[in-house]
Amino acid sequence: MFIYFCIVEDLVNPSDLTKPPTSKGMQTADRVRRAALKLFARYGYAAVSMRQIAGEVGVQPGALYNHFRTKQDILKDLMLTHMADLIAAWDTELEHAASTCDPLETFTRFHIRYHLERADAVFVSYMELRNLEPENFRSVEAERRRYESILTNILAQGAADGRYVIDDPKVTTRALIAMLTGIPTWFRNGGGLSRAEVEDLYTALARKAVSAHPAGKETGERMA
Amino acid sequence: MFIYFCIVEDLVNPSDLTKPPTSKGMQTADRVRRAALKLFARYGYAAVSMRQIAGEVGVQPGALYNHFRTKQDILKDLMLTHMADLIAAWDTELEHAASTCDPLETFTRFHIRYHLERADAVFVSYMELRNLEPENFRSVEAERRRYESILTNILAQGAADGRYVIDDPKVTTRALIAMLTGIPTWFRNGGGLSRAEVEDLYTALARKAVSAHPAGKETGERMA
Protein backbone atom coordinates (compact mmCIF):
# COMPACT_ATOMS: atom_id res chain seq x y z
CA MET A 1 0.00 0.00 0.00
CA PHE A 2 2.78 2.41 0.76
CA ILE A 3 4.11 1.64 -2.70
CA TYR A 4 1.11 3.23 -4.34
CA PHE A 5 1.52 6.26 -2.17
CA CYS A 6 5.14 6.54 -3.18
CA ILE A 7 4.41 6.38 -6.89
CA VAL A 8 1.69 8.98 -6.68
CA GLU A 9 3.98 11.32 -4.83
CA ASP A 10 6.65 10.83 -7.46
CA LEU A 11 4.27 11.92 -10.17
CA VAL A 12 3.21 14.98 -8.29
CA ASN A 13 6.80 15.85 -7.55
CA PRO A 14 8.86 14.87 -10.60
CA SER A 15 12.17 13.44 -9.61
CA ASP A 16 14.52 14.66 -12.29
CA LEU A 17 15.52 17.98 -10.82
CA THR A 18 15.35 17.46 -7.08
CA LYS A 19 18.53 15.45 -7.15
CA PRO A 20 18.78 14.36 -3.50
CA PRO A 21 15.43 12.85 -2.54
CA THR A 22 14.76 12.82 1.17
CA SER A 23 14.60 9.24 2.40
CA LYS A 24 16.60 6.15 1.58
CA GLY A 25 13.63 4.64 -0.21
CA MET A 26 13.21 7.61 -2.52
CA GLN A 27 16.91 7.48 -3.24
CA THR A 28 16.88 3.87 -4.44
CA ALA A 29 13.62 4.44 -6.32
CA ASP A 30 15.49 7.11 -8.19
CA ARG A 31 18.41 4.82 -8.89
CA VAL A 32 15.95 2.27 -10.23
CA ARG A 33 14.48 4.90 -12.54
CA ARG A 34 17.88 5.89 -13.80
CA ALA A 35 18.99 2.30 -14.37
CA ALA A 36 15.75 1.36 -16.12
CA LEU A 37 15.89 4.42 -18.34
CA LYS A 38 19.43 3.64 -19.39
CA LEU A 39 18.70 -0.01 -20.11
CA PHE A 40 15.35 0.57 -21.80
CA ALA A 41 16.95 3.15 -24.06
CA ARG A 42 19.74 0.82 -25.02
CA TYR A 43 18.02 -2.55 -25.34
CA GLY A 44 14.30 -1.83 -25.34
CA TYR A 45 11.71 -2.47 -22.64
CA ALA A 46 10.84 -6.01 -23.69
CA ALA A 47 14.48 -7.06 -23.92
CA VAL A 48 15.42 -5.83 -20.44
CA SER A 49 14.80 -8.02 -17.41
CA MET A 50 14.12 -7.01 -13.87
CA ARG A 51 17.32 -8.87 -12.99
CA GLN A 52 19.31 -6.58 -15.27
CA ILE A 53 17.78 -3.51 -13.70
CA ALA A 54 18.48 -4.87 -10.23
CA GLY A 55 22.05 -5.65 -11.26
CA GLU A 56 22.56 -2.13 -12.56
CA VAL A 57 21.22 -0.70 -9.30
CA GLY A 58 23.34 -3.11 -7.29
CA VAL A 59 20.51 -4.82 -5.51
CA GLN A 60 18.57 -8.08 -5.55
CA PRO A 61 15.61 -8.36 -7.94
CA GLY A 62 13.08 -8.60 -5.15
CA ALA A 63 14.10 -5.22 -3.80
CA LEU A 64 12.73 -3.49 -6.88
CA TYR A 65 9.23 -4.40 -5.77
CA ASN A 66 9.56 -2.21 -2.73
CA HIS A 67 9.44 0.77 -5.09
CA PHE A 68 7.47 -0.29 -8.14
CA ARG A 69 4.58 -2.70 -8.29
CA THR A 70 5.52 -4.12 -11.69
CA LYS A 71 7.96 -3.71 -14.54
CA GLN A 72 5.19 -1.99 -16.46
CA ASP A 73 4.87 0.54 -13.66
CA ILE A 74 8.50 1.53 -14.12
CA LEU A 75 7.89 2.22 -17.80
CA LYS A 76 4.72 4.16 -17.12
CA ASP A 77 6.50 6.20 -14.47
CA LEU A 78 9.38 7.03 -16.81
CA MET A 79 7.15 8.07 -19.67
CA LEU A 80 4.68 10.14 -17.69
CA THR A 81 7.49 11.82 -15.80
CA HIS A 82 9.20 12.65 -19.06
CA MET A 83 6.12 14.17 -20.60
CA ALA A 84 5.43 16.19 -17.49
CA ASP A 85 9.02 17.43 -17.36
CA LEU A 86 8.95 18.32 -21.05
CA ILE A 87 5.82 20.41 -20.75
CA ALA A 88 7.04 22.02 -17.54
CA ALA A 89 10.31 22.92 -19.26
CA TRP A 90 8.37 24.59 -22.05
CA ASP A 91 6.41 26.62 -19.51
CA THR A 92 9.57 27.98 -17.93
CA GLU A 93 10.98 28.60 -21.41
CA LEU A 94 7.97 30.79 -22.11
CA GLU A 95 8.67 32.86 -19.02
CA HIS A 96 12.27 33.55 -20.02
CA ALA A 97 11.98 33.80 -23.81
CA ALA A 98 12.04 37.21 -25.44
CA SER A 99 8.60 37.92 -26.80
CA THR A 100 10.18 39.68 -29.76
CA CYS A 101 11.50 36.39 -31.14
CA ASP A 102 9.55 34.36 -33.67
CA PRO A 103 7.61 31.83 -31.54
CA LEU A 104 8.30 29.07 -34.05
CA GLU A 105 12.01 29.70 -33.65
CA THR A 106 11.66 29.68 -29.89
CA PHE A 107 9.86 26.37 -30.01
CA THR A 108 12.25 24.81 -32.48
CA ARG A 109 15.32 25.70 -30.53
CA PHE A 110 13.73 24.62 -27.26
CA HIS A 111 12.63 21.29 -28.70
CA ILE A 112 16.04 20.51 -30.16
CA ARG A 113 17.89 21.53 -27.03
CA TYR A 114 15.64 19.53 -24.74
CA HIS A 115 15.63 16.45 -26.93
CA LEU A 116 19.41 16.39 -27.16
CA GLU A 117 19.81 16.87 -23.42
CA ARG A 118 17.38 14.13 -22.46
CA ALA A 119 18.02 11.75 -25.32
CA ASP A 120 17.34 8.61 -23.30
CA ALA A 121 13.99 9.68 -21.94
CA VAL A 122 12.93 10.97 -25.35
CA PHE A 123 13.96 7.76 -27.04
CA VAL A 124 12.15 5.54 -24.56
CA SER A 125 9.00 7.65 -24.65
CA TYR A 126 9.00 7.42 -28.40
CA MET A 127 9.89 3.78 -28.90
CA GLU A 128 8.07 2.04 -26.08
CA LEU A 129 4.57 3.36 -26.67
CA ARG A 130 3.39 -0.02 -27.88
CA ASN A 131 4.61 -1.72 -24.72
CA LEU A 132 2.30 0.36 -22.58
CA GLU A 133 -0.85 -1.28 -21.37
CA PRO A 134 -3.94 0.39 -22.81
CA GLU A 135 -4.70 2.65 -19.88
CA ASN A 136 -1.11 3.83 -19.53
CA PHE A 137 -0.97 4.38 -23.26
CA ARG A 138 -3.97 6.66 -23.10
CA SER A 139 -2.37 8.71 -20.33
CA VAL A 140 0.86 9.19 -22.24
CA GLU A 141 -0.93 9.93 -25.49
CA ALA A 142 -2.94 12.64 -23.81
CA GLU A 143 0.26 14.36 -22.70
CA ARG A 144 1.75 13.96 -26.14
CA ARG A 145 -1.24 15.66 -27.71
CA ARG A 146 -0.95 18.40 -25.15
CA TYR A 147 2.63 19.02 -26.20
CA GLU A 148 1.81 18.94 -29.89
CA SER A 149 -0.96 21.43 -29.38
CA ILE A 150 1.64 23.96 -28.25
CA LEU A 151 3.17 23.97 -31.71
CA THR A 152 -0.19 23.74 -33.44
CA ASN A 153 -1.31 26.89 -31.66
CA ILE A 154 1.87 28.71 -32.62
CA LEU A 155 1.37 27.74 -36.25
CA ALA A 156 -2.33 28.57 -36.32
CA GLN A 157 -1.73 31.94 -34.70
CA GLY A 158 1.08 32.74 -37.12
CA ALA A 159 -1.08 31.71 -40.06
CA ALA A 160 -3.94 33.89 -38.81
CA ASP A 161 -1.55 36.83 -38.52
CA GLY A 162 -0.28 36.19 -42.03
CA ARG A 163 3.27 35.58 -40.84
CA TYR A 164 3.16 31.93 -41.93
CA VAL A 165 1.50 30.15 -44.82
CA ILE A 166 0.18 26.80 -43.65
CA ASP A 167 -2.25 24.41 -45.26
CA ASP A 168 -3.03 22.26 -42.25
CA PRO A 169 -1.61 23.25 -38.84
CA LYS A 170 -2.05 19.79 -37.32
CA VAL A 171 -0.30 17.99 -40.15
CA THR A 172 2.42 20.61 -40.21
CA THR A 173 2.86 20.11 -36.48
CA ARG A 174 3.42 16.40 -36.94
CA ALA A 175 5.76 16.99 -39.84
CA LEU A 176 7.90 19.48 -37.95
CA ILE A 177 7.98 17.49 -34.72
CA ALA A 178 8.95 14.32 -36.58
CA MET A 179 11.70 16.25 -38.32
CA LEU A 180 13.05 17.66 -35.06
CA THR A 181 12.64 14.50 -33.02
CA GLY A 182 14.74 12.60 -35.54
CA ILE A 183 17.82 14.58 -34.59
CA PRO A 184 18.93 12.49 -31.60
CA THR A 185 19.03 9.38 -33.79
CA TRP A 186 22.03 10.70 -35.69
CA PHE A 187 23.51 13.57 -33.69
CA ARG A 188 26.65 12.72 -31.75
CA ASN A 189 28.72 15.01 -29.61
CA GLY A 190 32.02 15.60 -31.24
CA GLY A 191 30.57 14.88 -34.66
CA GLY A 192 30.74 17.26 -37.55
CA LEU A 193 28.26 19.72 -36.12
CA SER A 194 27.78 21.50 -32.82
CA ARG A 195 24.42 21.68 -31.15
CA ALA A 196 24.17 25.35 -31.99
CA GLU A 197 24.78 24.63 -35.66
CA VAL A 198 22.11 21.94 -35.64
CA GLU A 199 19.72 24.37 -34.00
CA ASP A 200 20.43 26.94 -36.69
CA LEU A 201 20.05 24.51 -39.57
CA TYR A 202 16.77 23.04 -38.38
CA THR A 203 15.37 26.42 -37.41
CA ALA A 204 15.99 27.63 -40.94
CA LEU A 205 14.29 24.53 -42.37
CA ALA A 206 11.28 24.93 -40.11
CA ARG A 207 10.87 28.62 -40.84
CA LYS A 208 11.16 28.11 -44.57
CA ALA A 209 8.68 25.24 -44.44
CA VAL A 210 5.99 27.62 -43.18
CA SER A 211 7.04 30.54 -45.33
CA ALA A 212 5.00 32.04 -48.12
CA HIS A 213 7.17 30.73 -50.92
CA PRO A 214 4.58 29.07 -53.14
CA ALA A 215 6.91 26.53 -54.73
CA GLY A 216 4.87 26.57 -57.90
CA LYS A 217 6.52 25.88 -61.20
CA GLU A 218 9.01 28.72 -61.17
CA THR A 219 12.42 27.66 -59.97
CA GLY A 220 13.81 30.16 -57.53
CA GLU A 221 16.90 31.21 -59.41
CA ARG A 222 16.72 34.70 -58.04
CA MET A 223 18.85 35.15 -54.96
CA ALA A 224 17.53 37.21 -52.08
CA MET B 1 23.12 -26.48 -45.03
CA PHE B 2 20.27 -26.21 -47.46
CA ILE B 3 18.83 -23.57 -45.17
CA TYR B 4 21.67 -21.22 -45.87
CA PHE B 5 21.17 -21.77 -49.55
CA CYS B 6 17.50 -20.95 -49.24
CA ILE B 7 18.09 -17.67 -47.44
CA VAL B 8 20.66 -16.54 -49.94
CA GLU B 9 18.31 -17.27 -52.80
CA ASP B 10 15.56 -15.31 -51.09
CA LEU B 11 17.77 -12.27 -50.90
CA VAL B 12 18.69 -12.52 -54.54
CA ASN B 13 15.08 -12.97 -55.49
CA PRO B 14 13.00 -10.81 -53.11
CA SER B 15 9.85 -12.55 -52.10
CA ASP B 16 7.34 -9.73 -51.82
CA LEU B 17 6.12 -9.62 -55.38
CA THR B 18 6.45 -13.16 -56.67
CA LYS B 19 3.42 -14.26 -54.73
CA PRO B 20 3.45 -18.04 -55.42
CA PRO B 21 6.92 -19.41 -54.67
CA THR B 22 7.65 -22.69 -56.35
CA SER B 23 8.07 -25.39 -53.72
CA LYS B 24 6.22 -26.16 -50.54
CA GLY B 25 9.19 -25.08 -48.47
CA MET B 26 9.41 -21.65 -50.07
CA GLN B 27 5.69 -21.27 -49.54
CA THR B 28 5.85 -21.81 -45.79
CA ALA B 29 9.01 -19.74 -45.54
CA ASP B 30 6.98 -16.95 -47.03
CA ARG B 31 4.14 -17.48 -44.59
CA VAL B 32 6.68 -17.33 -41.78
CA ARG B 33 7.96 -14.02 -43.11
CA ARG B 34 4.50 -12.60 -43.35
CA ALA B 35 3.53 -13.78 -39.86
CA ALA B 36 6.75 -12.49 -38.31
CA LEU B 37 6.42 -9.13 -40.04
CA LYS B 38 2.88 -8.69 -38.79
CA LEU B 39 3.76 -9.69 -35.22
CA PHE B 40 7.04 -7.77 -35.05
CA ALA B 41 5.27 -4.66 -36.31
CA ARG B 42 2.54 -4.99 -33.72
CA TYR B 43 4.40 -6.13 -30.62
CA GLY B 44 8.10 -5.67 -31.35
CA TYR B 45 10.77 -8.25 -32.05
CA ALA B 46 11.74 -8.89 -28.44
CA ALA B 47 8.15 -9.30 -27.31
CA VAL B 48 7.25 -11.88 -29.97
CA SER B 49 8.05 -15.55 -29.35
CA MET B 50 8.79 -18.22 -31.89
CA ARG B 51 5.70 -20.00 -30.59
CA GLN B 52 3.55 -16.99 -31.51
CA ILE B 53 4.98 -16.93 -35.01
CA ALA B 54 4.44 -20.67 -35.37
CA GLY B 55 0.88 -20.25 -34.12
CA GLU B 56 0.19 -17.51 -36.66
CA VAL B 57 1.57 -19.72 -39.43
CA GLY B 58 -0.40 -22.70 -38.16
CA VAL B 59 2.56 -24.94 -37.49
CA GLN B 60 4.60 -26.29 -34.61
CA PRO B 61 7.51 -24.19 -33.32
CA GLY B 62 10.14 -26.65 -34.46
CA ALA B 63 9.02 -26.37 -38.06
CA LEU B 64 10.23 -22.77 -38.22
CA TYR B 65 13.80 -24.02 -38.01
CA ASN B 66 13.47 -25.76 -41.34
CA HIS B 67 13.38 -22.31 -42.94
CA PHE B 68 15.32 -19.99 -40.65
CA ARG B 69 18.28 -20.80 -38.53
CA THR B 70 17.33 -18.46 -35.69
CA LYS B 71 14.79 -15.86 -34.71
CA GLN B 72 17.43 -13.24 -35.43
CA ASP B 73 17.71 -14.59 -38.97
CA ILE B 74 14.03 -13.89 -39.57
CA LEU B 75 14.52 -10.28 -38.52
CA LYS B 76 17.61 -9.88 -40.65
CA ASP B 77 15.82 -11.37 -43.63
CA LEU B 78 12.85 -9.04 -43.22
CA MET B 79 14.96 -5.93 -42.91
CA LEU B 80 17.38 -6.66 -45.72
CA THR B 81 14.55 -7.68 -48.01
CA HIS B 82 12.73 -4.47 -47.21
CA MET B 83 15.71 -2.28 -47.94
CA ALA B 84 16.40 -4.10 -51.20
CA ASP B 85 12.76 -3.79 -52.26
CA LEU B 86 12.70 -0.09 -51.37
CA ILE B 87 15.75 0.71 -53.44
CA ALA B 88 14.53 -1.46 -56.30
CA ALA B 89 11.20 0.35 -56.24
CA TRP B 90 13.01 3.66 -56.51
CA ASP B 91 14.94 2.41 -59.50
CA THR B 92 11.76 1.50 -61.36
CA GLU B 93 10.25 4.83 -60.28
CA LEU B 94 13.15 6.56 -61.98
CA GLU B 95 12.45 4.73 -65.22
CA HIS B 96 8.82 5.79 -65.29
CA ALA B 97 8.97 9.30 -63.77
CA ALA B 98 8.74 12.28 -66.05
CA SER B 99 12.11 13.96 -66.13
CA THR B 100 10.39 17.34 -66.33
CA CYS B 101 9.17 17.02 -62.75
CA ASP B 102 11.15 18.42 -59.85
CA PRO B 103 13.23 15.46 -58.61
CA LEU B 104 12.60 16.39 -54.98
CA GLU B 105 8.88 16.18 -55.64
CA THR B 106 9.32 12.84 -57.37
CA PHE B 107 11.27 11.50 -54.41
CA THR B 108 8.88 12.90 -51.81
CA ARG B 109 5.81 11.44 -53.45
CA PHE B 110 7.53 8.12 -54.01
CA HIS B 111 8.73 7.91 -50.42
CA ILE B 112 5.32 8.71 -48.96
CA ARG B 113 3.51 6.32 -51.27
CA TYR B 114 5.90 3.47 -50.59
CA HIS B 115 5.98 4.00 -46.85
CA LEU B 116 2.20 4.04 -46.60
CA GLU B 117 1.87 0.92 -48.73
CA ARG B 118 4.42 -1.11 -46.80
CA ALA B 119 3.79 0.33 -43.37
CA ASP B 120 4.66 -2.87 -41.48
CA ALA B 121 8.01 -3.46 -43.16
CA VAL B 122 8.93 0.20 -42.77
CA PHE B 123 7.99 0.21 -39.12
CA VAL B 124 9.95 -2.94 -38.32
CA SER B 125 13.00 -1.76 -40.24
CA TYR B 126 12.92 1.47 -38.33
CA MET B 127 12.17 0.23 -34.82
CA GLU B 128 14.13 -2.98 -34.59
CA LEU B 129 17.55 -1.73 -35.58
CA ARG B 130 18.84 -2.13 -32.05
CA ASN B 131 17.77 -5.76 -31.95
CA LEU B 132 20.05 -6.63 -34.82
CA GLU B 133 23.30 -8.34 -34.00
CA PRO B 134 26.29 -6.16 -34.94
CA GLU B 135 27.02 -7.72 -38.28
CA ASN B 136 23.40 -7.65 -39.41
CA PHE B 137 23.14 -4.08 -38.18
CA ARG B 138 26.03 -3.05 -40.38
CA SER B 139 24.43 -4.66 -43.42
CA VAL B 140 21.13 -2.87 -42.89
CA GLU B 141 22.81 0.43 -42.11
CA ALA B 142 24.75 0.25 -45.36
CA GLU B 143 21.50 -0.10 -47.31
CA ARG B 144 19.97 2.73 -45.35
CA ARG B 145 22.84 5.03 -46.22
CA ARG B 146 22.49 3.98 -49.82
CA TYR B 147 18.86 5.06 -49.80
CA GLU B 148 19.60 8.33 -48.04
CA SER B 149 22.28 9.12 -50.57
CA ILE B 150 19.60 9.18 -53.28
CA LEU B 151 17.98 12.19 -51.65
CA THR B 152 21.32 13.75 -50.74
CA ASN B 153 22.34 13.67 -54.39
CA ILE B 154 19.07 15.21 -55.48
CA LEU B 155 19.53 18.01 -52.98
CA ALA B 156 23.19 18.60 -53.79
CA GLN B 157 22.48 18.67 -57.50
CA GLY B 158 19.57 21.07 -57.03
CA ALA B 159 21.70 23.29 -54.84
CA ALA B 160 24.50 23.30 -57.41
CA ASP B 161 21.99 24.29 -60.08
CA GLY B 162 20.67 27.08 -57.89
CA ARG B 163 17.18 25.59 -57.79
CA TYR B 164 17.42 24.91 -54.05
CA VAL B 165 19.08 26.74 -51.20
CA ILE B 166 20.55 24.23 -48.79
CA ASP B 167 23.05 24.66 -45.99
CA ASP B 168 24.00 21.04 -45.48
CA PRO B 169 22.63 18.39 -47.87
CA LYS B 170 23.25 15.48 -45.49
CA VAL B 171 21.52 17.11 -42.56
CA THR B 172 18.68 18.25 -44.80
CA THR B 173 18.34 14.69 -46.05
CA ARG B 174 17.93 13.38 -42.53
CA ALA B 175 15.50 16.15 -41.67
CA LEU B 176 13.30 15.52 -44.70
CA ILE B 177 13.39 11.73 -44.39
CA ALA B 178 12.50 11.91 -40.70
CA MET B 179 9.64 14.21 -41.56
CA LEU B 180 8.31 11.90 -44.26
CA THR B 181 8.88 8.67 -42.41
CA GLY B 182 6.80 9.96 -39.52
CA ILE B 183 3.66 9.91 -41.62
CA PRO B 184 2.72 6.24 -41.12
CA THR B 185 2.67 6.77 -37.34
CA TRP B 186 -0.40 8.95 -37.59
CA PHE B 187 -1.95 8.42 -41.01
CA ARG B 188 -5.00 6.17 -41.07
CA ASN B 189 -7.11 5.24 -44.05
CA GLY B 190 -10.49 6.83 -43.77
CA GLY B 191 -9.09 9.59 -41.58
CA GLY B 192 -9.44 13.24 -42.36
CA LEU B 193 -7.00 13.20 -45.26
CA SER B 194 -6.50 11.08 -48.34
CA ARG B 195 -3.11 9.80 -49.36
CA ALA B 196 -3.04 12.24 -52.24
CA GLU B 197 -3.71 15.15 -49.90
CA VAL B 198 -0.94 14.01 -47.59
CA GLU B 199 1.40 13.76 -50.56
CA ASP B 200 0.51 17.30 -51.60
CA LEU B 201 0.93 18.76 -48.12
CA TYR B 202 4.29 17.16 -47.46
CA THR B 203 5.59 17.90 -50.93
CA ALA B 204 4.82 21.55 -50.37
CA LEU B 205 6.60 21.49 -47.00
CA ALA B 206 9.66 19.79 -48.46
CA ARG B 207 9.90 22.13 -51.43
CA LYS B 208 9.54 25.20 -49.26
CA ALA B 209 12.13 23.88 -46.83
CA VAL B 210 14.74 23.94 -49.58
CA SER B 211 13.52 27.16 -51.19
CA ALA B 212 15.43 30.41 -51.27
CA HIS B 213 13.26 32.21 -48.78
CA PRO B 214 15.85 33.53 -46.36
CA ALA B 215 13.58 33.71 -43.32
CA GLY B 216 15.50 36.66 -41.97
CA LYS B 217 13.78 39.17 -39.79
CA GLU B 218 11.21 40.33 -42.28
CA THR B 219 7.87 38.63 -41.90
CA GLY B 220 6.57 37.50 -45.25
CA GLU B 221 3.37 39.51 -45.39
CA ARG B 222 3.62 39.91 -49.13
CA MET B 223 1.67 37.29 -51.05
CA ALA B 224 3.09 35.85 -54.24
Add this chain to the structure above:
DNA sequence: AAAATAAATGAACATTCATTCATTTACAAT
Protein backbone atom coordinates in the same frame (compact mmCIF):
# COMPACT_ATOMS: atom_id res chain seq x y z
C1' DA C 1 5.64 -47.19 -57.99
C1' DA C 2 9.89 -46.77 -55.34
C1' DA C 3 13.52 -44.33 -53.39
C1' DA C 4 15.23 -40.05 -51.70
C1' DT C 5 14.64 -35.90 -49.62
C1' DA C 6 12.17 -32.12 -47.57
C1' DA C 7 8.96 -30.62 -44.08
C1' DA C 8 6.37 -31.09 -39.94
C1' DT C 9 5.52 -33.14 -35.51
C1' DG C 10 5.60 -33.39 -30.50
C1' DA C 11 8.17 -33.76 -26.77
C1' DA C 12 12.05 -32.34 -24.49
C1' DC C 13 16.28 -29.27 -23.32
C1' DA C 14 18.38 -25.94 -20.20
C1' DT C 15 17.60 -21.00 -19.27
C1' DT C 16 15.40 -17.18 -18.19
C1' DC C 17 11.35 -14.60 -17.09
C1' DA C 18 8.36 -11.50 -13.63
C1' DT C 19 6.86 -11.90 -9.35
C1' DT C 20 6.20 -13.51 -4.31
C1' DC C 21 7.49 -14.13 0.42
C1' DA C 22 9.33 -15.27 4.92
C1' DT C 23 13.16 -13.50 6.97
C1' DT C 24 16.92 -10.48 8.12
C1' DT C 25 19.10 -5.94 8.11
C1' DA C 26 19.05 -0.92 8.18
C1' DC C 27 16.91 3.17 9.22
C1' DA C 28 13.82 6.84 11.59
C1' DA C 29 11.18 8.44 15.31
C1' DT C 30 10.33 8.33 20.01
Add this chain to the structure above:
DNA sequence: ATTGTAAATGAATGAATGTTCATTTATTTT
Protein backbone atom coordinates in the same frame (compact mmCIF):
# COMPACT_ATOMS: atom_id res chain seq x y z
C1' DA D 1 18.52 3.38 23.64
C1' DT D 2 14.23 1.29 22.15
C1' DT D 3 10.68 0.45 19.14
C1' DG D 4 8.18 0.36 14.79
C1' DT D 5 8.65 0.41 10.15
C1' DA D 6 10.94 0.59 5.79
C1' DA D 7 14.19 -1.70 2.75
C1' DA D 8 16.90 -5.49 1.22
C1' DT D 9 17.89 -10.33 1.05
C1' DG D 10 17.92 -14.98 -0.90
C1' DA D 11 15.41 -18.49 -2.23
C1' DA D 12 11.51 -20.12 -4.48
C1' DT D 13 7.23 -19.96 -7.70
C1' DG D 14 5.22 -21.48 -12.18
C1' DA D 15 5.28 -20.06 -16.66
C1' DA D 16 7.59 -18.88 -20.91
C1' DT D 17 11.84 -18.45 -23.59
C1' DG D 18 14.78 -20.12 -28.05
C1' DT D 19 16.36 -24.15 -29.76
C1' DT D 20 17.20 -29.29 -30.58
C1' DC D 21 16.05 -33.86 -32.08
C1' DA D 22 14.39 -38.46 -33.05
C1' DT D 23 10.55 -39.65 -35.46
C1' DT D 24 6.66 -39.45 -38.57
C1' DT D 25 4.41 -37.55 -42.59
C1' DA D 26 4.48 -35.09 -47.31
C1' DT D 27 6.37 -34.03 -51.26
C1' DT D 28 9.46 -34.39 -54.87
C1' DT D 29 12.63 -37.05 -58.01
C1' DT D 30 13.91 -41.14 -60.19
